Amino acid sequence: xxxxxxxxxxxxxxxxxxxxxxxxxxxxxxxxxxxxxxxxxxxxxxxxxxxxxxxxxxxxxxxxxxxxxxxxxxxxxxxxxxxxxxxxxxxxxxxxxxxxxxxxxxxxxxxxxxxxxxxxxxxxxxxxxxxxxxxxxxxxxxxxxxxxxxxxxxxxxxxxxxxxxxxxxxxxxxxxxxxxxxxxxxxxxxxxxxxxxxxxxxxxxxxxxxxxxxxxxxxxxxxxxxxxxxxxxxxxxxxxxxxxxxxxxxxxxxxxxxxxxxxxxxxxxxxxxxxxxxxxxxxxxxxxxxxxxxxxxx
Numbered sequence: 001x002x003x004x005x006x007x008x009x010x011x012x013x014x015x016x017x018x019x020x021x022x023x024x025x026x027x028x029x030x031x032x033x034x035x036x037x038x039x040x041x042x043x044x045x046x047x048x049x050x051x052x053x054x055x056x057x058x059x060x061x062x063x064x065x066x067x068x069x070x071x072x073x074x075x076x077x078x079x080x081x082x083x084x085x086x087x088x089x090x091x092x093x094x095x096x097x098x099x100x101x102x103x104x105x106x107x108x109x110x111x112x113x114x115x116x117x118x119x120x121x122x123x124x125x126x127x128x129x130x131x132x133x134x135x136x137x138x139x140x141x142x143x144x145x146x147x148x149x150x151x152x153x154x155x156x157x158x159x160x161x162x163x164x165x166x167x168x169x170x171x172x173x174x175x176x177x178x179x180x181x182x183x184x185x186x187x188x189x190x191x192x193x194x195x196x197x198x199x200x201x202x203x204x205x206x207x208x209x210x211x212x213x214x215x216x217x218x219x220x221x222x223x224x225x226x227x228x229x230x231x232x233x234x235x236x237x238x239x240x241x242x243x244x245x246x247x248x249x250x251x252x253x254x255x256x257x258x259x260x261x262x263x264x265x266x267x268x269x270x271x272x273x274x275x276x277x278x279x280x281x282x283x284x285x286x287x288x289x290x291x292x293x294x295x296x297x298x
């Protein structure tokens with residue numbers, strides 16, 4: 001199968017590409033720069049120059065492929081709402097290009113769009129039009145594409161997709177701890193973060209591509225929920241810094257823009273995903289990975 005991958009040079013996307021190639025698929029990947037294009041070419045991937053704002057280019061690349069994995073997202077949290085809308089437009093373009101065919105489109109979303117404070121499953125959906133959750137734009141666009149005749153599936157990633165080279169939420173917490181001199185949690189720190197190793201997530205993308213059902217939602221969740229206090233404790237131990245609880249009122253001063261994510265309480269199940277696709281995570285857990293995967297180097 002010829003698979004077009006957005007985000008092909010990102011932390012998750014490079015693992016997805018590696019897994020696809022290992023399974024015998026041909027891969028083309030979106031490249032925003034000459035450097036990214038060269039990196040893809042060295043990996044055996046056909047580079048497609050463009051970015052997520054280039055909806056015409058996305059549609060053309062999707063139309064030429066047998067399937068699409070949309071793993072790209074603009075991770076600039078200073079303009080988060082606008083970037084979520086860019087993703088909406090990208091999903092619409094990809095879906096329109098594949099409408100009326102049986103070619104799969106895997107759209108990436110996040111567990112964080114689901115209701116907080118209880119265990120969520122694949123059957124749960126975010127509240128439509130929620131102004132407080134801009135990331136729902138991707139799932140709303142996926143639903144539109146499905147209604148328009150595209151074979152669309154949603155794959156939800158947890159707050160931590162971890163592994164060597166991670167530049168997501170855990171490194172952000174490490175940076176905050178270094179900057180403030182303390183590794184902190186909010187209140188009792190009992191809020192739960194689900195997690196998955198990026199190799200396991202990559203394999204799930206491929207399984208969904210090969211055998212997923214139109215309209216399905218899949219959860220890339222290996223660990224249902226790890227208490228945020230445990231994450232902060234391992235970070236503090238790794239940095240040799242003191243640990244501290246901050247009150248909800250103190251949290252914005254400590255975590256700044258990351259406060260919403262530090263407070264996130266979104267335990268999630270992947271039982272339906274495992275049963276339907278035969279997905280069995282085998283990678284290390286989040287806490288062990290933080291200790292051993294080079295998170296404190298540099």
